[in-house]
Amino acid sequence: xxxxxxxxxxxxxxxxxxxxxxxxxxxxxxxxxxxxxxxxxxxxxxxxxxxxxxxxxxxxxxxxxxxxxxxxxxxxxxxxxxxxxxxxxxxxxxxxxxxxxxxxxxxxxxxxxxxxxxxxxxxxxxxxxxxxxxxxxxxxxxxxxxxxxxxxxxxxxxxxxxxxxxxxxxxxxxxxxxxxxxxxxxxxxxxxxxxxxxxxxxxxxxxxxxxxxxxxxxxxxxxxxxxxxxxxxxxxxxxxxxxxxxxxxxxxxxxxxxxxxxxxxxxxxxxxxxxxxxxxxxxxxxxxxxxxxxxxxxxxxxxxxxxxxxxxxxxxxxxxxxxxxxxxxxxxxxxxxxxxxxxxxxxxxxxxxxxxxxxxxxxxxxxxxxxxxxxxxxxxxxxxxxxxxxxxxxxxxxxxxxxxxxxxxxxxxxxxxxxxxxxxxxxxxxxxxxxxxxxxxxxxxxxxxxxxxxxxxxxx
Amino acid sequence: xxxxxxxxxxxxxxxxxxxxxxxxxxxxxxxxxxxxxxxxxxxxxxxxxxxxxxxxxxxxxxxxxxxxxxxxxxxxxxxxxxxxxxxxxxxxxxxxxxxxxxxxxxxxxxxxxxxxxxxxxxxxxxxxxxxxxxxxxxxxxxxxxxxxxxxxxxxxxxxxxxxxxxxxxxxxxxxxxxxxxxxxxxxxxxxxxxxxxxxxxxxxxxxxxxxxxxxxxxxxxxxxxxxxxxxxxxxxxxxxxxxxxxxxxxxxxxxxxxxxxxxxxxxxxxxxxxxxxxxxxxxxxxxxxxxxxxxxxxxxxxxxxxxxxxxxxxxxxxxxxxxxxxxxxxxxxxxxxxxxxxxxxxxxxxxxxxxxxxxxxxxxxxxxxxxxxxxxxxxxxxxxxxxxxxxxxxxxxxxxxxxxxxxxxxxxxxxxxxxxxxxxxxxxxxxxxxxxxxxxxxxxxxxxxxxxxxxxxxxx
Numbered sequence: 001x002x003x004x005x006x007x008x009x010x011x012x013x014x015x016x017x018x019x020x021x022x023x024x025x026x027x028x029x030x031x032x033x034x035x036x037x038x039x040x041x042x043x044x045x046x047x048x049x050x051x052x053x054x055x056x057x058x059x060x061x062x063x064x065x066x067x068x069x070x071x072x073x074x075x076x077x078x079x080x081x082x083x084x085x086x087x088x089x090x091x092x093x094x095x096x097x098x099x100x101x102x103x104x105x106x107x108x109x110x111x112x113x114x115x116x117x118x119x120x121x122x123x124x125x126x127x128x129x130x131x132x133x134x135x136x137x138x139x140x141x142x143x144x145x146x147x148x149x150x151x152x153x154x155x156x157x158x159x160x161x162x163x164x165x166x167x168x169x170x171x172x173x174x175x176x177x178x179x180x181x182x183x184x185x186x187x188x189x190x191x192x193x194x195x196x197x198x199x200x201x202x203x204x205x206x207x208x209x210x211x212x213x214x215x216x217x218x219x220x221x222x223x224x225x226x227x228x229x230x231x232x233x234x235x236x237x238x239x240x241x242x243x244x245x246x247x248x249x250x251x252x253x254x255x256x257x258x259x260x261x262x263x264x265x266x267x268x269x270x271x272x273x274x275x276x277x278x279x280x281x282x283x284x285x286x287x288x289x290x291x292x293x294x295x296x297x298x299x300x301x302x303x304x305x306x307x308x309x310x311x312x313x314x315x316x317x318x319x320x321x322x323x324x325x326x327x328x329x330x331x332x333x334x335x336x337x338x339x340x341x342x343x344x345x346x347x348x349x350x351x352x353x354x355x356x357x358x359x360x361x362x363x364x365x366x367x368x369x370x371x372x373x374x375x376x377x378x379x380x381x382x383x384x385x386x387x388x389x390x391x392x393x394x395x396x397x398x399x400x401x402x403x404x405x406x407x408x409x410x411x412x413x414x415x416x417x418x419x420x421x422x423x424x425x426x427x428x429x430x431x432x433x434x435x436x437x438x439x440x441x442x443x444x445x446x447x448x449x450x451x452x453x454x455x456x457x458x459x460x
Numbered sequence: 461x462x463x464x465x466x467x468x469x470x471x472x473x474x475x476x477x478x479x480x481x482x483x484x485x486x487x488x489x490x491x492x493x494x495x496x497x498x499x500x501x502x503x504x505x506x507x508x509x510x511x512x513x514x515x516x517x518x519x520x521x522x523x524x525x526x527x528x529x530x531x532x533x534x535x536x537x538x539x540x541x542x543x544x545x546x547x548x549x550x551x552x553x554x555x556x557x558x559x560x561x562x563x564x565x566x567x568x569x570x571x572x573x574x575x576x577x578x579x580x581x582x583x584x585x586x587x588x589x590x591x592x593x594x595x596x597x598x599x600x601x602x603x604x605x606x607x608x609x610x611x612x613x614x615x616x617x618x619x620x621x622x623x624x625x626x627x628x629x630x631x632x633x634x635x636x637x638x639x640x641x642x643x644x645x646x647x648x649x650x651x652x653x654x655x656x657x658x659x660x661x662x663x664x665x666x667x668x669x670x671x672x673x674x675x676x677x678x679x680x681x682x683x684x685x686x687x688x689x690x691x692x693x694x695x696x697x698x699x700x701x702x703x704x705x706x707x708x709x710x711x712x713x714x715x716x717x718x719x720x721x722x723x724x725x726x727x728x729x730x731x732x733x734x735x736x737x738x739x740x741x742x743x744x745x746x747x748x749x750x751x752x753x754x755x756x757x758x759x760x761x762x763x764x765x766x767x768x769x770x771x772x773x774x775x776x777x778x779x780x781x782x783x784x785x786x787x788x789x790x791x792x793x794x795x796x797x798x799x800x801x802x803x804x805x806x807x808x809x810x811x812x813x814x815x816x817x818x819x820x821x822x823x824x825x826x827x828x829x830x831x832x833x834x835x836x837x838x839x840x841x842x843x844x845x846x847x848x849x850x851x852x853x854x855x856x857x858x859x860x861x862x863x864x865x866x867x868x869x870x871x872x873x874x875x876x877x878x879x880x881x882x883x884x885x886x887x888x889x890x891x892x893x894x895x896x897x898x899x900x901x902x903x904x905x906x907x908x909x910x911x912x913x914x915x916x917x918x919x920x
Contacts, residue, residue: 103698104805104836126704148647159645161654162622175894183803184835185619185875187608187658188883188890189917190899194621194654198647204898215704238563244586244675286746343643345564375644376564415645423648430648434635438664438906439650445905446898457649 001042001085006063010045010087013055018093020044029070029088033135034078034422035338035386041068041082046090050110050207056089057205058174060451068453069201071112071140074133075147076339077420079200079456086454089205091142098208100125105213106165106182111142111206115149128216130157133416134327142206148198150416152323155374156248156282157214159416160197166210167193169203172447182210195442200418201453203446217282220248221292222316225277225299226270226306230254233275234350236302237373240279241346243298245291249280250374254353257326257368257381264329267322270306277304277373278323280316326370327381333366334383338395342406343415346376355405356380363394377415403429419457427458461502461545466523470505470547473515478553480504489530489548493595494538494882495798495846501528501542506550510570510667516549517665518634520911528913529661531572531600534593535607536799537880539660539916546914549665551602558668560585565673566625566642571602571666575609588676590617593876594787602666608658610876612783615834616708616742617674619876620657626670627653629663632907642670655902660878661913663906677742680708681752682776685737685759686730686766690714693735694810696762697833700739701806703758705751709740710834714813717786717828717841724789727782730766737764737833738783740776786830787841793826794843798855802866803875806836815865816840823854837875863889879917887918 002010010019020026021043030038042065047053060067066086073080082088095112102125109118115136122129132151133139139149145167150159166180179192196204227233233252240247253261253276262269269276277299281291292309299307310316331337344352353369356378360367371378380402384395403413403426413423413430428436439458444450462470470479480486481503490498502525507513520527526546533540542548555572562585569578575596582589592611593599599609605627610619626640639652656664687693693712700707713721713736722729729736737759741751752769759767770776791797804812813829816838820827831838840862844855863873863886873883873890888896899918904910 101805101807103702103807105701106805148651150645150647154645161651171894171898173894175897176892177895177898178891179895181803181872182805182870183837183872183875184806185610185614185803185832185837186872187610187876187878188873189879189887189895190663190902191608191621191654191658192895192898194651194657197654198651203650215706241565242563246675284744284747284750287744290744343641343645345561345566345642346644347561347563372645377643377645410642412641412643412646413648415643416647418647419649427649431638432636434631434633435637435639435649435652437635438631438637438652441905442650442902445901 009059010056013059014045014047014052018046018048020046029082032073032078032080033076034420035336036078036081036421039081039084041084041086041088044088044090046093048093053094053205053207054170054174054176057170057172060087061172061174061449064449064451066451066454069142069146069205071143072138074135074139075143075418075420077418077422079147079418079420081421083454091140097121102127104182107211107213109141109209109211111140111209113141115139115141115144122213127213129163129211129213131160131163134324141209145197145206145209146199146201147418150377152249152251152372154372154377155250156246161194163212164193164197164209165212167196167206168208169196170205170207172452176207177204180210198418200420200456202443202456203452219285219288220280220282221288222278222280222310222319223292223295224308224319225279225304226273227275227303228273228305229303230275230353231350232303233277234353234373236277236299236304237349238347239298239302240295243294245281245294247279247374248282249278251278251323251371252373253323253326253370254368256366257330257370260329260333260368261322261325264332265322265325267318269322278319330368330381330383334385336384336386338382338384338399340380340399340402341377341414341417342380342402342411343377344406344409344411346374348409348411349373349376351409352378352405356402359398359401363398365394365398376411421455424457424459469519470516473519474505474507474512478506478508480506489542492533492538492540493536494880495796496538496541496881499541499544501544501546501548504548504550506553508553513554513665513667514630514634514636517630517632520547521632521634521909524909524911526911526914529606529665531603532598534595534599535603535878535880537878537882539607539878539880541881543914551600557581562587564642567671567673569601569669569671571600571669573601575599575601575604582673587673589623589671589673591620591623594784601669605657605666605669606659606661607878610837612709612711612832614832614837615710616706621654623672624653624657624669625672627656627666628668629656630665630667632912636667637664640670658878660880660916662903662916663912679745679748680740680742681748682738682740682770682779683752683755684768684779685739685764686733687735687763688733688765689763690735690813691810692763693737694813694833696737696759696764697809698807699758699762700755703754705741705754707739707834708742709738711738711783712831712833713783713786714829716826717790717830720789720793720828721782721785724792725782725785727778729782738779790828790841790843794845796844796846798842798844798859800840800859800862801837801874801877802840802862802871803837804866804869804871806834808869808871809833809836811869812838812865816862819858819861823858825854825858836871881915884917884919
């Protein structure tokens with residue numbers, strides 16, 4: 001597709017072995033974790049240094065070649081689906097942890113560092129990097145920043161954006177833009193780092209990222225509360241927050257999810273329960289003890305039929321493994337798993353869950369709902385088969401209606417999965433035509449040829 | 461300066477009484493808290509509703525009239541110095557607290573709400589809004605967001621940007637752009653809210669802001685540690701952080717500042733001390749007790765000659781009043797007070813303080829240094845007389861050198877005071893030509909006529 005001369009230029013920058021043109025390679029980068037049709041790119045390029053990265057970007061811009069940066073491709077919104085005539089720009093070889101500064105509580109990393117490996121390395125320095133997206137075992141930090149990845153600890157610790165102190169990135173011409181700082185406070189210039197977060201690669205290509213670290217909590221306590229009525233479970237969530245307890249994690253699983261998880265893990269989940277809350281508090285040992293006691297009491301008052309606290313690390317791990325099994329367990333049930341991300345102010349969780357179940361019933365769909373109840377971020381997961389076009393039409397109608405309800409409850413389309421290609425068409429409903437025009441004006445200003453991950457978020 | 465027809469149009473939008481054309485009014489809005497020459501605007505306009513605000517912006521754009529949004533004008537970088545042929549857009553009448561949602565831990569406000577009044581109202585709802593810039597008694601939240609205001613609690617609680625969940629703003633044509641959400645997590649569209657934070661009014665005019673609230677800490681403990689050597693004080697800061705204690709406030713005052721504060725307040729400060737640290741820990745009572753004990757022990761080990769803990773709220777207030785008196789006390793000494801904002805990674809505080817003192821000596825200037833040692837944000841304050849041109853040249857050289865040292869220590873030009881007009885010329889030194897070009901491209905894209913607070917941050 002590209003001229004031999006052009007391919008030679010790519011090879012001159014990154015080396016022959018890092019220009020991937022084989023059919024199998026191209027196929028491998030044609031899709032991500034979203035339920036969307038694959039698009040096979042012209043080739044994939046894998047720079048191994050900052051310098052090479054900048055040069056690849058410049059070469060693409062000079063030749064009008066669309067580029068899609070990609071870490072591990074775990075995003076759920078099509079953020080890394082490439083263009084047919086474009087390249088996939090792999091960041092996986094840019095995987096150095098450049099600095100972990102325990103005195104000043106920050107780290108500097110390249111975008112291809114794997115999240116879990118980074119978190120482990122930070123822990124070895126006696127510190128804590130809280131963001132824990134579901135895919136952290138394989139996801140890259142560059143991808144986390146590009147998608148503003150969330151996770152289970154969002155309620156207390158926030159999401160990726162809350163840990164980004166600075167981003168140095170290549171503009172479309174391959175020049176280095178510097179934003180943010182290694183300091184806690186920085187107001188030098190426009191907040192370009194924050195604009196890069198959640199920008200899904202449409203505004204620049206990350207070179208180095210400065211991430212905030214925090215001291216780890218001294219203690220934690222995980223609990224499971226079992227309910228025979230999902231309303232009682234969701235009202236418990238509101239009662240915990242009203243008591244001024246901010247758990248680090250506060251998750252909900254509905255009956256359908258519980259059954260699939262038990263079938264998958266045989267972990268001994270109560271399959272007749274209508275809902276389970278998994279709750280963890282952390283912090284100073286005295287605070288943890290006190291808050292755990294209060295949580296148990298709130299759960300019981302709200303009508304939990306059973307409340308169990310993990311007695312040791314093994315029991316705690318078992319609870320969280322069950323939670324992390326929710327998506328893979330549901331995904332086994334049918335050929336297609338449409339994982340949604342509707343998010344509402346947490347007090348609206350009871351209303352949102354009721355609405356999801358009504359919509360599922362109306363469209364004769366099986367939906368398992370689980371998610372981060374504490375921050376209002378639910379993952380209604382529709383189990384279906386995309387090849388059954390009539391069923392899939394009903395799925396699309398259901399998704400539409402789920403979004404409508406979320407917005408009517410003052411919520412948002414996407415809590416943590418991004419807009420990508422999958423949700424771009426709904427964006428105006430939540431914002432306004434002027435909002436999209438404003439975003440498009442910014443995009444066009446910094447990428448006049450439109451080569452940076454085209455089509456994501458704002459279309460075009 | 462404006463035609464009668466145009467003035468009539470402004471009056472038709474906001475009412476006659478809200479178009480301020482008198483000389484005294486115009487003079488009142490010619491300056492802010494920065495040491496810069498005043499610029500008298502053509503007039504000031506004071507909309508009282510969102511609708512009026514949007515219409516004023518549109519009218520300005522249609523007629524190419526520069527507009528400078530202004531709350532209380534307390535910023536220290538010239539961010540609200542208007543254009544001679546422009547208007548000042550007063551936000552003070554847009555001062556409604558639209559919603560405080562205790563269940564979902566957020567508030568929705570208009571930009572003209574005064575920070576301290578908002579914090580007090582939030583406290584009445586049993587919640588906590590942590591950002592506490594020095595000027596909070598009069599500053600507006602719109603101004604805080606535009607400048608990304610910091611304060612004394614930055615170390616543990618972050619700064620204004622960490623509390624902005626959403627910003628609805630008027631684009632230059634007067635259309636409403638919506639960004640962010642009332643939910644903890646939101647990745648719907650580009651993060652335009654975060655871009656508005658610290659943008660000093662050059663990218664849009666705020667309409668409504670959604671702010672995050674948190675439960676208040678259950679207990680706190682304030683302490684004062686006295687040192688006969690400033691190096692020991694700054695090393696104590698590093699030792700506290702290394703012990704994984706994150707105080708909510710960790711302030712330093714040098715000898716010069718202590719003397720001026722004592723002269724001003726007669727609070728009984730130890731005037732022979734070379735440095736004082738003011739430290740407050742907060743959180744669960746057991747944690748506070750334990751951390752306070754550790755802090756006392758760390759201070760003593762590091763060589764503090766005296767450590768006192770506030771025994772009650774009155775003693776605690778006395779400590780913080782002394783700290784808050786630092787700037788007014790220094791400002792009494794000489795006609796001009798050049799308050800700087802150099803910020804370094806906290807481990808570099810000893811080096812930064814030594815450098816400031818050397819620079820002061822070299823240029824024969826009196827400098828009092830105080831600030832947020834815990835987050836590396838120092839306020840070296842040069843006491844001088846701007847009318848003494850030879851002295852002021854030395855001041856400018858000293859400021860240059862202070863910035864050079866901060867950057868060489870991997871710090872930043874401005875921790876919390878903004879760039880405005882005052883520091884625009886240093887911006888490229890910290891970032892790069894490409895960074896400024898990128899920011900200018902964004903600005904031009906959303907404000908083609910350049911009417912939104914011209915000249916701030918990126919010049920032009």
